[in-house]
Amino acid sequence: MTAYNVLFLCTGNSARSVMAEAMLNVLGEGRFRAWSAGSFPAGKVQPIAAELAQAFGYVEPLRSKSWDEFAGADAPSMDFVITVCDDAAGEVCPVWPGQPVTAHWGVPDPAKAEGSEDDRRRAFQQAWMMLRQRIDLFLALPLDKLDRLSRQAQLRAIGQTAGDEL
Template sequence: MSDKIYNVLFICTGNSARSVMSEGLLAVLGKGRFRTFSAGSKPNGRVNPHAIALLDEIGYDTSALRSKSWTEFEGPDAPQMDIIITVCGNAAGEVCPIWPGHPSTAHWGYEDPHGETEEEKRASFEKIFAQIKQRTEAFLALPEEALAPEQIRATLGRLGEMSF
């Protein structure tokens, strides 16, 4: 097994739910193999409390979570990403910055969690969280060679085609 630690950025438009949950799940389930980040093209300014509650349940430190712009990851002082994954349809269709180092990119789409009542919202967040977890576990179960530079784009793309 390689000792490489991969930097992974998850992007969604608002950076309040799906990208944040993806960041936390890969960080926890990846057990140190990944440094995870999340950002938004148009951050809405706050992380959804339902996302925070689910991440707290799996032991992810949510104390520093905030909704932030992807521009924080563009500059020369930003960590260089190995992988960038969009998790919502809007972000996948936007013109993204040119990322330093030309990381591998993929789209792993999830519907926007929603609901009228708090119970419906909680159930919707739990459903999307379970989908993110399922895709993350499939990613982590891959052999190391699936992350090799000549394989990773295809690997990420196949995972993005998973259906739930």
């Protein structure tokens, strides 16, 4: 069985995309290899995002990195590229080798949360749960039985419907 390569994109690559990377790598159980990147990486991962990933069982170091690392000829060929912030969805992305299926799963930015430490943690937990719901739906798709257009439609539908009940 070949693993599917998935790239999660966000502008800063400090919270949502790195949480999605960690989550899919844990839940995908070898069926998926996930990475994350940003168009303008912050250079550091938000501490609460790293804490949530570690508590979930992700042991690899998370780092904020540029999407340029994944656009070169020596980069892994992506099967799926998913933007998780509205800014990244509106940006002109590089041309990804292999023409991956793309989708947008907008998630509110927990790093912009204001208020007490509890308020900030709650924002990160809400973003985590929204991503978890969407990744669970993604994992349930019979990808080996779907053609490219069906994969595209299913992936985009997940981004439009999941999380509405949170």
